[in-house]
Amino acid sequence: MSRSCLAVILAAGDSTRMKSSMSKVLHPVANRPMIAHVMAAVASAGMTDAALVVGRDAEKVAKAGSLEGISVKSFLQTERLGTGHAVLAAREAIAEGFDDVLVAYGDVPLITAAPFAAAREKLAEGADVVVIGFHTDKPFGYGRLLVENGELVAIREEKDATDEERKVTWCNSGLMAINGKKALALLDKIGNSNAKGEYYLTDLVEIARAEGGKVVAVDAPETELTGCNNRAELAVIEKLWQERRRHELMVSGVSMIAPETVFLSFDTEIGQDALIEPNVVFGPGVTIDGGAVIHAFSHIEGAHVSAGATVGPFARLRPGADLAEGSKVGNFCEVKNGKIGEGAKVNHLTYIGDAVVGAHANIGAGTITCNYDGVNKHQTVIGANSFVGSNSSLVAPVSIGDGAYVASGSVITENVPADALALGRARQEVKPERAKLIRERALAIKAARKPAK
Template sequence: MGTSLILLAAGKGTRMNSDLPKVLHEVAGAPLLAHALRSGQALDPERIVVVAGHGSESVRVSVEDWAPEATVVVQEEQLGTGHAVAQARDALRGAEGDAVVLYGDTPFIRPETLQAMAEARATHDIVVLGFEARDPGRYGRLVTEGDDLIRIVEFKDASEEERALNLCNSGLLCAKADLLLELVGELSNENASGEYYLTDVPALARERGLSATVVRCDEAETMGVNSRADLAAAEVAYQDRARQDALETGVTLTDPATVHLAFDTVIGRDTVIEPNVVFGPGVTVESGARIRAFSHLEGCHVSRGAVIGPYARLRPGAELGEDVRVGNFVEVKNAVIGEGAKVPHLSYIGDADIGRRSNIGAGSITCNYDGVFKHRTRVGEGVFVGSNTMLVAPVTLGDQSMTASGSVITRDVAPGDLAIARARQDAKPGFAQRFFERLRAKKASQKG
């Protein structure tokens, strides 16, 4: 019997002061929703149900990107967390395993914590995730006796004695799917907010003679995002953890605090990352590479031994072979650069295939766009492209060919050939001197 996930993502997030649904705001280049989904997917769920509300169509599109197997249901009225879970009833019809309730604005729950909740279900009917809060504030409190959870009390409904407790409710809950939906159907909204609280489920279960317990996690895992300040704090927390993970897996970060990692960044051991490097989504760097300072990478693959930067930009579709050199102020997009090839500085390589051991001179550009279509440039192996060469695609340079500096190459170059495509230089003796004398005389007369 497989586990089902119920991910609550219906909140408007008023304090975000945004037209974007709260769960679509990004941490490390991915929406909060994606972080929560990734945690839940570690349980290898049989079904995933995302409960959307505000901006449901935008949420649906994002879910299709990050979890296309999920079902999106809409909570038309926000009547509380219990009411939100109830919207998953049809999507979970016939589900025989457990259901885990997650929150789209709580991105840092570890898969190990969810696994611990699943294991606790072997001995208890209801499992709630709690944490010891340094400052309990307005969190709901967990009232326990030994290992048993007696009830969850929302802060606004809690007595002074209950408010003195520091074991707090994260909101996450695990139970058998059919039992959870049955109990949710029995919830009452007779409380200070007039809402249907999911937090009332453990007490309802105990009234039936069922058991409930608490699995504890570190407070940092339960960080919720409700404001722009929270979003900034979540970014800091993610980056701190991701940098530490990179260091522990054998990556050198010469100035860790200045390196920005994405949700899915993969970096091999013995790679060196210099200061002020930014990784956007979709980057893989193999072992032993070096990413030099002030470089920006996204949607690219860097092979073993490559050296990138400083001040380089790798855009989506950049595929760099082993021992490639991409130097300062070079931009690469949708291009394959073969083993040992060099693009040392001040060049744009887009929609291109650069062969092994070829050298692209400074200031060279692949002219890939005609205003409507993109065209590809193909450079063979061992090619020497002279500085300031314009390669007007579609065009092919054969193996071991060469272009003269300052050429505009519009036709294919055969293997081994030298292509020269520039006007013949002509000299006009004394012209420059006479020209500037006339200009200076004119300027002097205007001042008079």
């Protein structure tokens, strides 16, 4: 679409019902602020200019609403005098003369590009105002869209509607598109002659029609227009987002055994033929390649898992974890800023931090890379085809050469050459009959502590 468009995003509310120390639009859905979801939809609809109307936490909201590829200008709304007044806070941007002006809200994070595109298409066909509506089987409380001969003649609020009008199930979402060449003229005619003394954006319908303009409505899925006013509604939005994204992944070829127990982030990418078992949580920045297996009860954030690799069950991958093809990180293991080479195995009860594990290396149970000296982090390098025995501590900075062996229970503080065997533990001693003496002494102490009867 070659027409220019300005998206005006209203995000200045006080969020009192949210009962929060921060603005409502900063609350995350899928680990991303609500306002950022809206801006992403704006970007995907091909719009390159946005006016962000801010109030509470203005700087934080502006930062969260910044998105690469969109020129975003922020405008402070110092008074809350209705939606019409809020849009006019961006007067300077609207006056630049865009073909289309689209008005959306910062607390509708499920919105996609499709409703925006549909509204702009109607503007291109000659409409002056386009209202985005939704059909619902529970219309109570919403303004009804009253349409005659294909044109929107009024938005009737619940309290003002007749019994017949209340039967209408097409409702107003609050989102709207306006002919950019007429936008300021129309907006300036909104009055505040109502009980609250506020300026309502919905008055544009009557104003535009009175001017001889054309007003129409387009439809959008009800879920996409779900707004958020409190924590309960936030949880519903999170649920809806997760359901939508899981479905997208599964129809693209990802297997989920119990999808309702898998939680994704806004940027989670999972390839075809990957298998996700129950109760897996993906934090931001995760890429799972096709054919990988994520076993149950794993938590993954900021990590990359290559094709054929397996994770878990009960594993944690932290930022910087990078698993090569065919590698394995098993149960009760944690990897942070660690590269696990092709075919390498970190099977159980192990911590790999700030480390490189070579191809086909085997890391025994209970192994720890001791990467932190209390001030700085240090790297451990474990060579290809090496073997680290169970319950070993590798004190960084240290390297284990290719093909080297580390004996179980060792504390390794010096580099181990390739193909060498390293032992870092006390020599075993056996003292015959000593266990019997220790046991007798312990029993005597216990008996002495018993109170006399």
